[in-house]
Structure formats: C-alpha cells, structure tokens
Amino acid sequence: MxxxxxxxxxxxxxxxxxxxxxxxxxxxxxxxPGWEGHRAGQHVDVRLTAExxxxxxxxxxxxxxxxxxxxxxxxERLEDGEVSPYLTDEIRTGDGLELRGxxxxxxxxxxxxxxxxxxxxxxxxxxxxxxxxxxxxxTGSGTPVRLLFSSRSYEDVIFREELERLAxxxxxxxxxxxxxxxxxxxxxxxxxxxxxEMLGEIAFSPDERPLVFVCGPTPLVEAxxxxxxxxxxxPTRVKxxxxxPTGG
Amino acid sequence: xxxxxxxxxxxxxxxxxxxxxxxxxxxxxxxSRGFRGKRRQAEADDRVPPGQYLxxxxxxxxxxxxxxxxxxxxxxxxxxxxxxxxxxxxxxxRALPSEEITRDIHCVTKWSKLGTTWEGVPVDLLLxxxxxxxxxxxxFCDGGYTTNLPLEEAMGGKAWIAHTYEGEPLPPEHxxxxxxxxxxxxxxxxxxxxxxxxxxxxxxxxxxxxxGYHNHGDPWREQRYWGD
Numbered sequence: 346m347x348x349x350x351x352x353x354x355x356x357x358x359x360x361x362x363x364x365x366x367x368x369x370x371x372x373x374x375x376x377x378p379g380w381e382g383h384r385a386g387q388h389v390d391v392r393l394t395a396e397x398x399x400x401x402x403x404x405x406x407x408x409x410x411x412x413x414x415x416x417x418x419x420x421e422r423l424e425d426g427e428v429s430p431y432l433t434d435e436i437r438t439g440d441g442l443e444l445r446g447x448x449x450x451x452x453x454x455x456x457x458x459x460x461x462x463x464x465x466x467x468x469x470x471x472x473x474x475x476x477x478x479x480x481x482x483x484t485g486s487g488t489p490v491r492l493l494f495s496s497r498s499y500e501d502v503i504f505r506e507e508l509e510r511l512a513x514x515x516x517x518x519x520x521x522x523x524x525x526x527x528x529x530x531x532x533x534x535x536x537x538x539x540x541x542e543m544l545g546e547i548a549f550s551p552d553e554r555p556l557v558f559v560c561g562p563t564p565l566v567e568a569x570x571x572x573x574x575x576x577x578x579x580p581t582r583v584k585x586x587x588x589x590p591t592g593g
Numbered sequence: 594x595x596x597x598x599x600x601x602x603x604x605x606x607x608x609x610x611x612x613x614x615x616x617x618x619x620x621x622x623x624x625s626r627g628f629r630g631k632r633r634q635a636e637a638d639d640r641v642p643p644g645q646y647l648x649x650x651x652x653x654x655x656x657x658x659x660x661x662x663x664x665x666x667x668x669x670x671x672x673x674x675x676x677x678x679x680x681x682x683x684x685x686x687r688a689l690p691s692e693e694i695t696r697d698i699h700c701v702t703k704w705s706k707l708g709t710t711w712e713g714v715p716v717d718l719l720l721x722x723x724x725x726x727x728x729x730x731x732x733f734c735d736g737g738y739t740t741n742l743p744l745e746e747a748m749g750g751k752a753w754i755a756h757t758y759e760g761e762p763l764p765p766e767h768x769x770x771x772x773x774x775x776x777x778x779x780x781x782x783x784x785x786x787x788x789x790x791x792x793x794x795x796x797x798x799x800x801x802x803x804x805g806y807h808n809h810g811d812p813w814r815e816q817r818y819w820g821d
Contacts (some may be wrong), residue, residue: 352820393625401630402644402703417627427631427646435627443623448818450804451656489609520769564651567766570658586790587625587653 348510353448355392357441361415367501370469371433372408373441373512375416382411386558386586388454389416389446393428403428404562406472406586407447407588408504410479419503420498421469452558452586456486460556461549464492465539466559466568471503473586476558478518482511490519491555493547495539495565497526539565551577602636611795624821640697642812645705652704653766654802661734661765669754669771670789671719674727679719680789683770689714694753696776698783699812710760713753713774719790720748727792731799732773735786740799741808742775744792753767754787778809779817 348577358375366372388406388424389578409417422433436442454477462481464474471494496502502522523535523543535543549555557578559569563582574580646766654699671679681689689713697706730747733739746752754773756763763769768785775782781801802808807816815821 353818365642393628393630394623395630396624396626397633399630400644401628401646404702431625431628436625440626443625448805450802454651563766567653567659570663574658580660585655585657587655 352443353383353390355443355445358416358444360361360436360440360442361438362438367585368420368566369422371417371420373432373436373442374409375418375422375444376414377444380416382448383407383416383447384450384455384478385411385480386455386473387417387447387449387476389444389517391418391428391432392443392445394443401427404448406471406532408479410476410483412480412483419469419472419475421555442537448592450582452472452560454480454558456481456488456557457483457508458556459489459541460488460543461553462490463486463548463555463557463558464490465488465495465544465557465561466492467539467565468497469493469503470559470561470565470586472560475504477558478508479512481518483530487535487578489519489548489549491519491521491547493521493523493539493543495523495525495561499527499529499532500525539569539572541576544572545576545588546567548573548576548578554579554582557583558586559583563587606680607696623735635643635771640709641691642699642708643758644675644817645699645703648704650705651706651709651767652702654700654702654781655734655766655785656738659765662735662786665769666786669719671723671792672789673731673791673793674725675792676724678772679723681767686714686754686771688718692753694755694774694776696774698776698780701779701781701806701810701817705812709776711755712754712757713728713771713772716752716754716773716790717750717751717752723792724734725792727794729793729796731750731791731793731797732784732787733791735788738784738786738800740782740784741797741802742778743796745777747775747790750765751775755783779807779810781806782810 349425359384360378361556362374364372388404390404392402394400405418408419467475512518528536559566570585643750658770667683668680669686670680693712695710730744731739731741753774754771756771773784773787806819
C-alpha cells in the first residue's frame with residue numbers, strides 16, 4: 346500500500362430508472378460517468394443539497410454487481426428520515442444525484458477469493474450481499490453460497506423475485522427465508538428471529554471454513570455474529586456491517 | 594492478524610487513476626431538485642461538523658464479531674518504544690483515578706451524538722513517567738483491530754481509556770470492558786476493546802486507516818477518506 350491514495354471526488358450520477366420493490370423500499374439505477382467499478386459489498390456516500398446550500402449526507406450500499414454498467418442503490422424509506430424519503434418519493438428519472446465512492450474495502454467480496462460463502466441478511470441489509478450474489482452470477486463463479494435472509498413478512502422480502510429466479514437455476518445457490526412478523530398461509534419456512542439453532546441448520550459447517558458476511562440491524566448482527574463464534578466459526582472470517590436508521 | 598486469504602487489497606486502493614469525469618469543480622453548485630432537508634435547531638449548528646447529522650441513539654459499528662474477554666484475563670499494556678513496558682490487570686486499572694468526560698462524538702458514517710458522558714483513565718496518567726522517543730501511538734485491541742494517532746493527540750487531556758458510559762459499565766457492543774476515547778477525532782479512532790497502546794517512532798496506519806479511511810480523521814476538516 347505504498348501507492349498514493351486516490352481521492353474520492355464528488356460527482357453527479359444520473360437517475361436512469363427507478364423501480365418499486367417492497368412497500369418500503371425502492372431501487373434507484375444510476376448512470377455515473379467515469380465510474381471505475383467497485384467491489385461487491387462496497388458503498389457510496391450520497392449528498393443532497395437544498396436551494397439554500399443546506400446539505401445532508403448518507404451512505405448507501407451498492408446492490409449492483411461490479412459487472413453491471415449501472416450503479417443500483419436500494420433505498421429503505423425511514424419515516425422520520427431526511428434523505429431516504431427524498432430518494433424514495435421525490436427523485437425521478439433524469440434527476441442528478443451527487444455521490445462519491447466506492448468506499449469500504451473490508452466488507453467486500455471478489456469471486457476470486459472463493460468461499461464457500463455464507464451470507465446472513467436482515468431487511469435492507471441484503472443490499473451489499475445482493476451485489477455479491479450478482480457478482481458471483483456474473484462471473485460464473487461456482488463458489489457455493491448460502492443466504493439466510495430475515496424479513497418481517499413475505500411482502501417485505503427485498504429482491505424476492507430475482508432471488509427466487511437465481512436460486513431456481515443454480516443449485517449451488519441456496520436461499521433460506523425467515524419471516525419474523527407475519528407469514529403467508531401455508532408457509533413452511535422459518536418464522537422466528539435468527540438463532541443459533543437456525544444457523545446450525547443452515548450454515549456450512551465450521552470445518553468448511555466459510556467466509557461469512559452478516560448485514561442488517563445491530564441486534565441481528567450482534568446475535569448472529571456472537572452465535573457463529575459460539576458455534577466455532579473463526580471470528581476473523583466473520584465480517585459484519587450494521588444497517589439501519591442510525592447505523593450508517 | 595486477519596486471514597490474508599479473505600480480503601486482500603482491493604484494486605481501487607492501489608490503482609492510481611486520473612479521474613477525468615467528476616473532477617475538480619464538478620459537484621460545486623449542484624442542487625438536488627426538490628430537496629429541502631430537515632433543519633436541526635440552530636443552537637446545535639456549531640457543534641455538528643460538516644456532513645454529519647444528529648442521532649439520539651448510540652449506533653454500533655464494528656467490522657466483526659464482538660469479543661467477550663473475561664475480566665480475569667483482561668490486561669492493559671503500554672509498550673513499544675518505551676524504556677520499560679507497563680501492564681495493569683483489570684483490578685489495577687480500575688484502581689487508577691478516573692475522570693468524568695462529557696463530549697460530542699462524531700462517527701465517519703455521518704452520525705453525531707451530543708453530550709455523551711463517560712468515565713475513563715486519562716491516557717496522560719497511563720503514560721506518566723514513560724520515557725520515549727516515539728511520536729505516534731498504535732492502539733491495539735481484542736479481535737485484532739488497531740488504530741493510530743500522533744502521540745501528542747493522545748496526550749494533554751485529549752484521550753482516555755473509558756470503562757463507563759452514562760454511569761454504567763461500558764457494554765461489549767460499544768467496546769467494553771474498555772475502549773479508547775479520543776472524541777476530537779472521528780469515532781473509529783476511539784478503538785473498542787482496547788488492550789494497550791504501542792508507542793512507535795514511525796506512523797503505522799491502523800485497520801480502517803489501511804482500508805481507505807483518513808489517517809488523521811478530524812471531523813471538523815471532514816477527513817473521512819484518503820485524500821480528503
């Protein structure tokens with residue numbers, strides 16, 4: 346790391362598409378001129394500026410694969426939020442969005458690093474993990490992946506259709522859902538918060554030395570990471586990132 | 594420390610690139626159509642650094658699982674470029690005089706929290722009588738985390754080893770049993786689960802400082818990332 350650091354400059358991406366996802370989330374697709382690419386799992390900083398120069402900044406994980414020409418951000422609308430309601434309700438195709446990045450070299454995965462990969466997501470914490478799943482798909486990596494995904498209800502499962510499609514066509518991608526608040530009629534899957542027993546049933550065994558990425562609200566991340574260490578997974582191979590109204 | 598097979602140095606960190614698009618001048622004067630924002634109360638304005646927003650809660654941020662070191666196995670060390678290394682057991686450490694500190698804290702992930710109250714042992718006290726030629730200090734922690742700062746920014750009443758938060762023992766997810774507290778820098782410098790200070794003559798970038806985050810981290814100069 347002797348090379349000079351690259352300065353992260355602010356630049357304007359153009360919103361080229363917006364797409365509703367779940368009732369509380371929206372997908373933004375950006376064309377960012379000169380985008381150098383990113384690693385799956387990295388984020389960008391977004392900066393909004395009002396007419397009177399008032400500014401607000403937030404970080405958003407990149408949900409798109411590095412191989413995708415567009416940068417996709419997943420926005421969860423926070424009721425009392427300052428930035429997210431603007432991004433879900435106000436911004437539209439053709440608008441500019443000021444951002445800089447990619448940022449963060451720790452919570453990131455490159456297909457060449459192999460696996461197996463065990464991903465644990467809570468709600469919008471799926472975003473950086475989705476980038477990893479899409480990156481794996483785009484590179485044709487055969488790395489086995491298991492995703493354990495906790496959502497409030499079936500309607501709240503972010504990227505549900507794409508995840509179902511990807512899993513249906515690839516037996517090395519295994520997806521398990523747990524629904525913590527309500528389940529649809531006939532639901533046979535998990536219906537509780539992620540716990541040690543569930544992790545024991547779903548995760549690769551510690552002997553397989555999976556690379557683990559956990560992203561979600563702090564209580565989920567704390568519970569999962571602590572349980573994994575208790576089950577014998579190597580702490581240095583468990584990477585965590587907190588999501589939520591105040592976690593970044 | 595960390596599994597080298599997992600991670601490595603990403604390309605964006607070592608590749609030097611001339612950015613032709615979005616270079617100097619771009620972004621200046623840009624207005625986000627339709628954005629009004631939520632203004633905070635004016636009296637807080639001079640306490641919130643650029644790009645930060647206020648929170649009431651206390652968010653948690655860490656790179657991996659929370660370590661849980663039993664107090665019986667805990668110790669704190671001052672080592673490195675010193676004439677004589679020092680260590681304290683938990684009991685010895687807690688027997689040292691502590692100060693109460695009330696400060697605003699600022700996380701690089703954009704949140705700021707005003708008026709947090711801590712109790713901790715001043716770093717000045719831990720370094721008292723230490724004879725050193727070092728100009729920098731590396732805080733090292735359970736879990737392998739490190740962070741670096743100039744020695745003079747860890748002294749002179751600017752840094753503590755905090756063991757109490759808002760009157761209660763510091764919870765593990767916030768760095769307990771003890772964390773470095775350097776509130777004048779971005780909060781990643783306030784290393785959780787700290788186990789000692791290593792004095793060094795040459796600056797050694799720590800964990801986040803090696804992963805694209807600013808080496809110094811002054812929130813008032815918005816030193817978030819390399820090159821800021």
